[in-house]
Structures are given as C-alpha cells and as structure tokens.
Amino acid sequence: MSLTPGEREAGRAFRTRCQELLLQVPATAVCSPFTVWYRHECRDIDQGAGTWAMRLRQHYWLLPATEGAEEGLFAFIFRWGLCSRCGLRVRSGTGRFVIARDNPPEKGAIVAYQNRAVLAGKASDTPAS
Numbered sequence: 794m795s796l797t798p799g800e801r802e803a804g805r806a807f808r809t810r811c812q813e814l815l816l817q818v819p820a821t822a823v824c825s826p827f828t829v830w831y832r833h834e835c836r837d838i839d840q841g842a843g844t845w846a847m848r849l850r851q852h853y854w855l856l857p858a859t860e861g862a863e864e865g866l867f868a869f870i871f872r873w874g875l876c877s878r879c880g881l882r883v884r885s886g887t888g889r890f891v892i893a894r895d896n897p898p899e900k901g902a903i904v905a906y907q908n909r910a911v912l913a914g915k916a917s918d919t920p921a922s
C-alpha cells in the first residue's frame with residue numbers, strides 16, 4: 794500500500810516515540826523482536842538441570858489519533874517476558890513497525906494504543922519447560 798506524505802510523517806514520529814518508550818520497559822536481557830521462546834540458564838534450577846525456556850508475550854501498540862494518519866494505521870510490535878523463577882526480564886531490543894491491518898496481533902497479545910499503553914512491569918507469562 795502506498796502512504797501519503799502525512800502518513801509517512803506520522804509513522805516516523807510514531808516509530809520514534811514507541812522506540813523511546815520501549816527502552817523504558819524494564820529488562821535485564823534483550824533479544825530480537827522475533828524471539829518467542831527465550832531459553833536461559835535459570836539460576837533457580839538445580840545445577841545440572843539445564844536451561845529454562847520462557848515465552849515472551851507479544852505487545853502490540855497502535856498509532857493513537859494523530860494528525861495526518863488514521864488512528865490505528867500503524868502498529869509497533871515487541872515482546873516481553875518475566876521469568877517467574879529467577880526474575881529475569883527479557884524484551885526486544887527494538888520493535889517491529891508495521892501496517893496494522895497487514896500484521897494483526899497474535900492471539901494473546903497485549904493490544905493498546907501507544908498513548909494508553911501500560912509498560913510491562915509484572916509477570917505476564919507462565920514459563921514452560
């Protein structure tokens with residue numbers, strides 16, 4: 794799809810703002826925005842028991858009402874998770890900037906308009922082995 798100059802400008806500002814907000818999301822480790830299962834050596838596992846994988850939940854922020862572009866036209870997607878065993882917080886180092894209708898949120902995603910997005914701060918997932 795082709796974007797108008799106003800939409801492009803709104804998209805650039807939205808992406809910049811989301812990336813700034815993303816850096817405020819608490820994290821002790823960062824990963825790719827495509828990482829779904831994050832495997833780590835969990836200090837709470839008995840020595841020799843191997844590693845533990847936790848699922849990172851998708852956060853999906855939509856463009857709020859803005860000048861030059863339709864509300865919800867763009868989305869900024871990242872992942873975040875908290876290990877309930879050792880407290881490790883993992884999030885994407887960057888987000889994916891997409892046209893929302895071509896990239897709908899996955900099932901279980903936390904969807905919010907960027908101006909109302911609550912930054913991840915509590916356990917959102919149950920780790921799985």
Ligand SMILES: [Zn+2]
Pocket residue numbers: 833834835836837845876877878879880881
């Ligand atoms: Zn852990």
